[in-house]
Amino acid sequence: MPAASSLPLFPLPTVVLFPNVFLPLHIFEPRYRQMVSDALNGDRMIGIVLLKPGFEAEYEGQPAVYDVGCSGLITHVERLPEQRFNIVLRGLEKFRIVAEDDPAGSSITYRRGLVTPLGDPLPADARDTLTTERRRLEALLRPSIDRLGAESPLPQAMPDDDLVNALAQYLEFEPIEKQALLECDGPLARCRAMIELLEMKALLDQFQGGPSEIH
Numbered sequence: 001m002p003a004a005s006s007l008p009l010f011p012l013p014t015v016v017l018f019p020n021v022f023l024p025l026h027i028f029e030p031r032y033r034q035m036v037s038d039a040l041n042g043d044r045m046i047g048i049v050l051l052k053p054g055f056e057a058e059y060e061g062q063p064a065v066y067d068v069g070c071s072g073l074i075t076h077v078e079r080l081p082e083q084r085f086n087i088v089l090r091g092l093e094k095f096r097i098v099a100e101d102d103p104a105g106s107s108i109t110y111r112r113g114l115v116t117p118l119g120d121p122l123p124a125d126a127r128d129t130l131t132t133e134r135r136r137l138e139a140l141l142r143p144s145i146d147r148l149g150a151e152s153p154l155p156q157a158m159p160d161d162d163l164v165n166a167l168a169q170y171l172e173f174e175p176i177e178k179q180a181l182l183e184c185d186g187p188l189a190r191c192r193a194m195i196e197l198l199e200m201k202a203l204l205d206q207f208q209g210g211p212s213e214i215h
Contacts, residue, residue: 016178161187
């Protein structure tokens with residue numbers, strides 16, 4: 001089993017980070033200002049995790065989070081007045097939380113977890129299959145692209161696995177759907193799960209009489 005390590009945890013209500021995808025964030029809460037400051041003085045690593053439904057009542061404490069998240073490296077930082085930050089994270093690696101630190105008696109106000117890395121495998125013999133599935137995914141998105149009047153917002157030169165992860169992060173899926181996509185066993189399974197989601201949404205649109213948009 002991979003060795004566990006300690007990581008600052010940044011719980012968010014609607015955002016799921018995926019490997020090798022960039023995420024801009026505005027940091028304004030005091031505990032997360034401390035988290036970013038500490039990260040910048042250290043290895044610049046933060047773990048993004050999704051809050052479970054019903055978190056609002058416990059938001060100031062330690063509401064429940066899903067145990068699979070994604071670590072991110074702070075690649076850009078803008079320091080703002082009142083010790084706020086604009087940062088950009090680059091997703092690095094999926095992880096599973098195995099325990100959380102007890103903040104009692106500590107000067108640290110944010111959450112830290114003991115995490116173990118999770119693989120996101122794409123075997124060499126699956127690469128051609130992923131390319132084929134990517135084409136199916138792009139075909140499903142084509143009507144929405146046409147409605148937006150864009151030639152093609154999907155960068156053709158982007159590697160298949162990176163495109164799949166970027167779409168999983170930025171298409172307008174429900175947070176719990178994005179969490180399920182993150183937990184898929186690699187980009188091929190994630191791509192196929194996205195295809196199933198989009199096909200299901202297209203069927204629902206037919207019954208409800210309106211097309212879904214992508215943004």
